[in-house]
Amino acid sequence: MRTHEAVLARIEADLAAGRLRLGGRLPPERALAEQLGVSRASVREAVRVLEAMGVVRAGVGSGPEAGTVVVADPAVPLSAAVRLHLGTRALPIGDVVDARVLLETWAAAAAATHDPASADPASADPATAAIARAEELLAAMEPESLSADAFHRLDAEFHVALADAAGNVLVSAVMVALREAVHSYVMTAVAALPDWAGTARRLRAEHAGILAAVRGGDPAAASAAVRAHIVGFYAEARVSGLDG
Numbered sequence: 707m708r709t710h711e712a713v714l715a716r717i718e719a720d721l722a723a724g725r726l727r728l729g730g731r732l733p734p735e736r737a738l739a740e741q742l743g744v745s746r747a748s749v750r751e752a753v754r755v756l757e758a759m760g761v762v763r764a765g766v767g768s769g770p771e772a773g774t775v776v777v778a779d780p781a782v783p784l785s786a787a788v789r790l791h792l793g794t795r796a797l798p799i800g801d802v803v804d805a806r807v808l809l810e811t812w813a814a815a816a817a818a819t820h821d822p823a824s825a826d827p828a829s830a831d832p833a834t835a836a837i838a839r840a841e842e843l844l845a846a847m848e849p850e851s852l853s854a855d856a857f858h859r860l861d862a863e864f865h866v867a868l869a870d871a872a873g874n875v876l877v878s879a880v881m882v883a884l885r886e887a888v889h890s891y892v893m894t895a896v897a898a899l900p901d902w903a904g905t906a907r908r909l910r911a912e913h914a915g916i917l918a919a920v921r922g923g924d925p926a927a928a929s930a931a932v933r934a935h936i937v938g939f940y941a942e943a944r945v946s947g948l949d950g
Contacts, residue, residue, distance in 0.1 A: 712742055713752035732762065732774040799891045802884065803940045807933055809877055810865060814916060814932040815925035817871035836870035837920060843867060844913050850903065854896045857906055862889050864913060868920065868932075895943030905942065909935075 716738075720726040732738065732753070739746045753774055756762040764774045820833040843864040847857055862885045869881040899905055912935040919928035 712744060713738065713749050716742055717752065717756065726776055728776055730776050732776075734773070800940075802888065802891065803936060805880075806865075806884065806888065806936050809880060810869065810932045810936065811929040813869045813872035813874070813877055813881075814920060814928035816873065817868055818920045818923055818925040818928040820871060820873070821923075833871045833873055836867050837917075840864055840867040840871065840917055840920075844910075844917060847910055847913065850906070852906075854902055854906075855893060857909075858889055858892050858896070861892075861909065861913070868916070871920065891943070892939070895939075899942065905939075909939070912938075 717726065717732065726732070733741065735746050735749050735753075739749045742749075753762065753764055757764050757774075762774050762776055817833065817837065820837070843860050847860045847864070852860075865888075866878070866881045866885060869878045872878075896902055896905075912931065916928060916931045916935060919931050
């Protein structure tokens with residue numbers, strides 16, 4: 707491993723473990739170099755990489771703006787990369803759909819195995835909070851007066867909440883990164899659907915079925931419901947003229 711990569715690995719580990727958070731500052735350049743046994747030049751190179759990714763902002767001088775500050779969740783640059791690939795047609799829509807099926811069927815099954823009674827009562831339970839958030843989003847999608855754009859933004863957040871309930875931070879980050887890509891292909895399809903109102907009613911019912919399976923602790927049913935939901939909409943979208 708090159709020396710600047712060791713610095714990156716340390717910073718990534720601190721972010722993942724919660725030792726570094728949004729708004730937090732990296733240790734001073736000299737201190738980080740001494741801790742890792744690398745040169746200050748290696749530390750500077752690692753910080754430049756993170757700054758180019760949009761994860762940190764490097765300040766200069768002294769005062770409250772000095773130091774290297776974490777300014778974005780690592781999912782943000784990943785999301786930007788996915789959008790760029792889609793913009794250049796480097797990621798076929800069919801591949802995005804396959805990735806969603808792979809990730810979301812696993813996530814739904816994992817969320818369905820969550821037992822709130824096993825959580826530490828002295829601390830907030832992230833999985834329980836994520837499932838509650840999914841329920842709120844499901845309710846927000848109920849009004850038939852919602853525009854297709856508003857509906858599908860809530861829809862995308864619903865799927866991210868289910869991924870959060872699975873408790874795997876990398877799967878959650880990838881789902882966040884895919885969110886804009888999913889919204890883009892969905893809205894392209896919606897414009898060509900013959901009966902958006904009917905499609906919206908079906909999607910609401912499918913969302914409710916997915917959440918019921920998760921709440922009911924049935925991993926197989928939750929996984930199957932998510933697969934049918936994603937594949938069913940994509941099949942309808944392709945009939946409506948969306949290329950795969």
